[in-house]
Amino acid sequence: MPTQPGSNLSAYLSHELRNALACIHQFGNILVDGLAGELTGEQREYVGIMLENASKIRSVLDSALDGVPGPPEKSTNKIECVSKLET
Amino acid sequence: MDKTKILVVDDNPTIRKGLSVRLRANDYEVLFAEDAISATAALVTERPDLVILDLGLPGGDGFVVMERLQRNDRLASIPVIVLTGRELAGNRDRALQAGATAFFQKPVEDSTLLFAIRKALDVSRGELRFDE
Numbered sequence: 001m002p003t004q005p006g007s008n009l010s011a012y013l014s015h016e017l018r019n020a021l022a023c024i025h026q027f028g029n030i031l032v033d034g035l036a037g038e039l040t041g042e043q044r045e046y047v048g049i050m051l052e053n054a055s056k057i058r059s060v061l062d063s064a065l066d067g068v069p070g071p072p073e074k075s076t077n078k079i080e081c082v083s084k085l086e087t
Numbered sequence: 088m089d090k091t092k093i094l095v096v097d098d099n100p101t102i103r104k105g106l107s108v109r110l111r112a113n114d115y116e117v118l119f120a121e122d123a124i125s126a127t128a129a130l131v132t133e134r135p136d137l138v139i140l141d142l143g144l145p146g147g148d149g150f151v152v153m154e155r156l157q158r159n160d161r162l163a164s165i166p167v168i169v170l171t172g173r174e175l176a177g178n179r180d181r182a183l184q185a186g187a188t189a190f191f192q193k194p195v196e197d198s199t200l201l202f203a204i205r206k207a208l209d210v211s212r213g214e215l216r217f218d219e
Contacts, residue, residue, distance in 0.1 A: 011174060015143055018172035019099055022193035026105030029197055035112050058194060066175045066192075 090116040094135035123147035142171040166207035
């Protein structure tokens with residue numbers, strides 16, 4: 001159930017989750033962009049999966065905490081692993 | 088020519104580290120402050136070209152830092168980009184009214200942040216109006 005924007009719980013979740021997500025996002029992109037050395041194709045693909053899923057969590061946060069509507073297919077607040085890898 | 092100096096104010100050391108890697112890779116000099124008090128001190132002693140400011144800080148929040156900045160004629164023209172984990176409601180409009188040039192929630196795309204930095208610097212140097 002979405003939290004009420006402006007509530008203490010909503011403020012707490014926003015701060016904690018967005019900071020943690022920002023760290024994943026920042027360092028994932030640092031790796032992908034080769035700022036910490038070049039990645040192999042496979043490593044780049046795996047970090048890409050992490051970033052893609054971090055974006056999905058962000059969409060859910062935007063929608064649940066700030067009322068920002070996500071894309072229709074992401075509006076269920078259901079988080080599933082996104083991967084282009086074949087299973 | 089001196090590098091453009093950016094003050095990153097955030098109490099989270101991992102966020103500071105990530106921003107410093109990204110900003111240094113884009114040829115900016117990066118300074119840090121982890122609370123409102125050290126941020127105010129760094130503004131006075133270092134006179135950065137731009138500030139990336141979190142809102143939730145120990146020792147007074149980011150609004151306190153912007154208020155002090157605005158009260159100082161020598162510092163009031165320094166552009167401030169707010170980068171926060173706080174909610175939009177009650178924070179975005181307040182930050183913009185307090186003098187922030189831009190407001191972003193974490194996480195922000197690097198390209199978006201770097202574009203906002205370049206634009207804010209161009210505006211503060213008189214090379215561009217902000218609505219351009």
